[in-house]
Amino acid sequence: MQEKAPLTQLLSVLIAANDKKEKPKPILLKIAPDLTDTQLDDIIDIVRETGIHGIIATNTTLDRGNLTEDITSIGMGGLSGAPLRDRSTEVIRYISQKSEGRVPIIGVGGITTPTDALEKLKAGASLIQVYTGMIYEGPGLVKEINKAILKRK
Template identity: 60%
Template sequence: MYRLFIRPFLFLFDPEKVHYLSFFSIKFFSKIGLSGLIKSMFLIEDKRLERELFGLKFKNPVGLAAGFDKNAVLYNELSDFGFGFVEIGTLTPKPQDGNPKKRLFRLKKDHAIINRMGFNNNGVFDAAEQLKKEHKVLIGGNIGKNKNTPNNEAIKDYLICFDALFDDVDYFVVNVSSPNTPGLRELQDKEPLTALLNELQLENLKLSGRKNTARKPILLKIAPDLTNSQLLDIIEIVNTTKIDGVIATNTTISRDNLQSHALLIEEAGGLSGEPLKNRSTEVIRFLAEKSNKSFPIIGVGGIHSAEDALEKFEAGADLIQLWTGFVYEGPGLVKKINKAILKKLAI
């Protein structure tokens, strides 16, 4: 029904406006007591779907990627659609509007999206307040730096976000791979990235000691556009800094083999959706094989079907995340993936 009726209607309108309309609708349906109906339609609860990674128990391995619930206002309602975890953000210390509109584009022929949002968010302290209510699902905190913060001061921004969210998220994601903040991807280079992750690990130990609680898992989100040499550096950095895992991958700046109109293809920003599927899977497989599976990997990029999800797991992903596939295929995709996992386990 979603693909036949709901999606064609929604796709008549500006994608960013539809995003906020979807937020309002989900919130409204929950407020009028329809969360139970939504759960009955989309949620699968089965012990066989559970996954234990970096000291956390995930109800199922299908999560919602960062960028959908940037300001942590809808995570409980989104869990009703069957997600095993929800990642909020990317969050920055200070609120920022992001890049000028229009900044979100559908490439319908390619089942893809180009975005150049630019870390638009209400600031980490606002999100921390939103997270004070009880969580129905595991929450990841995706953190970044403000646009106007120079790279040589970026560590301060990440530490501010880390401290503000420490009590209220289950794991952290260090985002140095968005193409929409000028110069951000330079932080993926070996020296600055190692320094950043080491500082976060020190802060992690300090806060956990002070609060007499467990340290929080830290994951690194990487770009799909890294070379094999750079990916080998990532493996070394993960093992050296002893962070907990990698999310592969963020959006791509590549525009290879697209079918959409040339004016759309030329829009600046990160590309997500089906054209990213093969490259993200390649990165997952490379990291898994070259590291001898020495750390967990969350796979994201181009998952539009249960088969796409299973391919990510076979390549070496321990968990997966959806974003563009959730937009194009609808909330039923989460259930289809979890049913496919159970079917595969039964063979």
């Protein structure tokens, strides 16, 4: 029998422990925007196989291609915010299409305007998360996003 991938094994243990709880909680896997399409296909298979509740797409990126300034001197930490936006939306769209909308996705990455948020939802996210955008725009951004969601056709 083929050995299961370490991530599958890890998630299976988590699901089993969660199922034993009086009130099990949803378990979602958060993924990097730097994964290849083949790796994303593997993730979709793992979600199906383990029965976890969804994917959070995406975490920060190691890619520096969208930056206009060289920030090498501050190190190779994960980059968040606007430079990440389009790749994160692309990952959401890819997973949504490949899984035929069957995998719940929390969309996150570079949402700094209501339009960014609507794009994530249109790409297939069921929920969205705002992190860096809250720092630059403040909590009023959430109100603006909610208004845009209510107005959308």
